[in-house]
Amino acid sequence: MKTICRKECKINQPNCNALLALLLAVAMQYGLGERAFAATTNVSFGNFSFNPKNVTIHVGDTVVWTNTGGGHTVTGDGSDLFCGTNSIPTSCSHTFNSAGTFSYHCIPHQFSFNMVGTVIVQPAANTAPSVTITNPMNGAVFAAPANVTVQANASDADGTVATVQFFRDTTLVGADTTAPYSIVASNLAAGNYVLKAVAVDNAGLSSTSAVVNISVVTPVSVALSPPLVTNGMFQFNYTADAGLRYVIENSTNMATWSAVKTNAASGSNEKFEDTFNVNLLRFYRVGRLPNP
Numbered sequence: 001m002k003t004i005c006r007k008e009c010k011i012n013q014p015n016c017n018a019l020l021a022l023l024l025a026v027a028m029q030y031g032l033g034e035r036a037f038a039a040t041t042n043v044s045f046g047n048f049s050f051n052p053k054n055v056t057i058h059v060g061d062t063v064v065w066t067n068t069g070g071g072h073t074v075t076g077d078g079s080d081l082f083c084g085t086n087s088i089p090t091s092c093s094h095t096f097n098s099a100g101t102f103s104y105h106c107i108p109h110q111f112s113f114n115m116v117g118t119v120i121v122q123p124a125a126n127t128a129p130s131v132t133i134t135n136p137m138n139g140a141v142f143a144a145p146a147n148v149t150v151q152a153n154a155s156d157a158d159g160t161v162a163t164v165q166f167f168r169d170t171t172l173v174g175a176d177t178t179a180p181y182s183i184v185a186s187n188l189a190a191g192n193y194v195l196k197a198v199a200v201d202n203a204g205l206s207s208t209s210a211v212v213n214i215s216v217v218t219p220v221s222v223a224l225s226p227p228l229v230t231n232g233m234f235q236f237n238y239t240a241d242a243g244l245r246y247v248i249e250n251s252t253n254m255a256t257w258s259a260v261k262t263n264a265a266s267g268s269n270e271k272f273e274d275t276f277n278v279n280l281l282r283f284y285r286v287g288r289l290p291n292p
Contacts, residue, residue, distance in 0.1 A: 038095075044068050045088075045106070048113035055117075057096060059124040064093040072106040072115070096121045128207040129156035131164060131199035135182075138212045141243025142291045143219040144190040151182040152209060154199040165198045190218045217241050220268070222286050234276040238286045240265035245289040248272050250282045257285065 038060045044051050046068030055063060065074045067088050074083040074092055082104050083092035096102070102119045109115035135151040142148060150173070154161045164181040166173045174183035181197070193216065197209040225237040240246055245264050249257040261272065272286075 038062065040064055040093075042066065043117065045072050045074070045115075046070050048106075048109050048115050050106075050115065050117035053117050054120065056120040056122065058122050059097060059099055060095070061121075062093055062095045063119055064091060066091040072109065075105055075107055077103045077105060099123045124158065126201070126203045126205055127156075127158055128205040129154055129159075129161050129199040129201045131197050131207055131209045133195060133197050133209050133212045136195075136212060136214055136292075138214075139243075140212075140214045141241065142188070142214065142216045143241070143244055143288065144188065144216045146185075146188040146216045146291050148185045148188060148214065148291070149182060150185055150195055150197070151180060152197040152199075154179070154181055154197070156199075156201045159202045162200050162202050165200070167196050167198065169194050188216045190216050192216075215243065217244070219244060219288060222246070222288060224284075224286060229276050232276055233273045235271060235273040236284070237269050237271050240268060240270045240288075242267050245292075246270070246286055247289055248284065248286050250274070250284050252281055252283070254283050262289070 039057065040062045041055050041057050041064070043055060043063060043065045044067075045065055047070070050065075057063065065083065065088065067090055071087045073085055073087055074094075075085055076082040080094075080102065082094045082102075085107060096119065099121050102121065104117050104119070106113075106115040131152055131154040133150065133152050136142075136148060150166050152164055152166070154164050161179075161181075163175050163177045165175045166183045166185070168185050168188075173185050176182060185193075185195070193214050195212040195214060198206055199209075200206045219241050220239050223239045227234060227236045229235075238246070242265050245262065247259050248261040249259050251257045260274065263270075272284075274282075274284075
């Protein structure tokens with residue numbers, strides 16, 4: 001048999017209320033800000049007054065006026081007339097899309113009964129940024145000592161991301177202020193680690209990514225079993241660490257090598273097979289690839 005197998009050392013090292021409560025709980029847990037939804041404020045009018053007379057809302061909120069009796073209008077004092085100049089028989093509504101103080105009145109009773117009101121519109125409450133770790137993948141395995149590049153995507157719907165902080169377990173590893181956000185967790189010894197990213201927006205609100213779990217292992221030496229030829233296939237096994245990447249190369253002269261297979265090991269003992277050709281001299285070697 002002309003096929004020779006040899007070892008090669010490491011290469012380069014239920015109901016709506018319950019559902020709403022759940023959504024609000026999730027919003028609070030993940031730091032989505034004080035207000036996750038636009039709100040509606042109710043004002044009744046009748047008996048020559050608006051009740052309440054003054055309301056405070058946020059940009060994007062809606063005020064609904066309901067008539068409890070009488071012929072009245074809900075008319076803005078400025079260019080925005082709210083519900084117009086006609087009498088409102090039942091109800092009307094208006095959504096406020098800009099901040100400011102907006103006064104309004106009932107046309108027939110503004111002066112005789114001081115039937116007026118005010119809507120104070122505050123800027124929309126700030127929402128926290130979102131952040132996700134994109135590298136490494138959860139469950140990734142590295143060979144010790146490991147330099148792991150941690151990358152994250154972060155965005156802020158109503159502002160800008162000021163910084164993204166990266167943590168290994170509870171230890172701050174580093175921070176990045178510009179996208180794409182990344183740091184290198186250097187010289188990690190063998191062990192299990194929990195990675196997370198915290199994004200902070202320009203108003204100081206923060207949110208935390210889902211955690212990513214990684215393992216760093218002390219790699220075993222690559223050892224090849226004696227080769228076998230079975231049913232026309234040449235095969236051998238090699239020792240490995242599950243999750244680490246290996247390359248199998250062959251050569252006809254031991255000077256020029258070509259990769260025939262690259263894979264992440266699924267266990268500690270990997271099998272390789274190739275078509276056997278009695279007329280072709282081939283040498284094989286297995287190497288562990290560097291950490292990504």
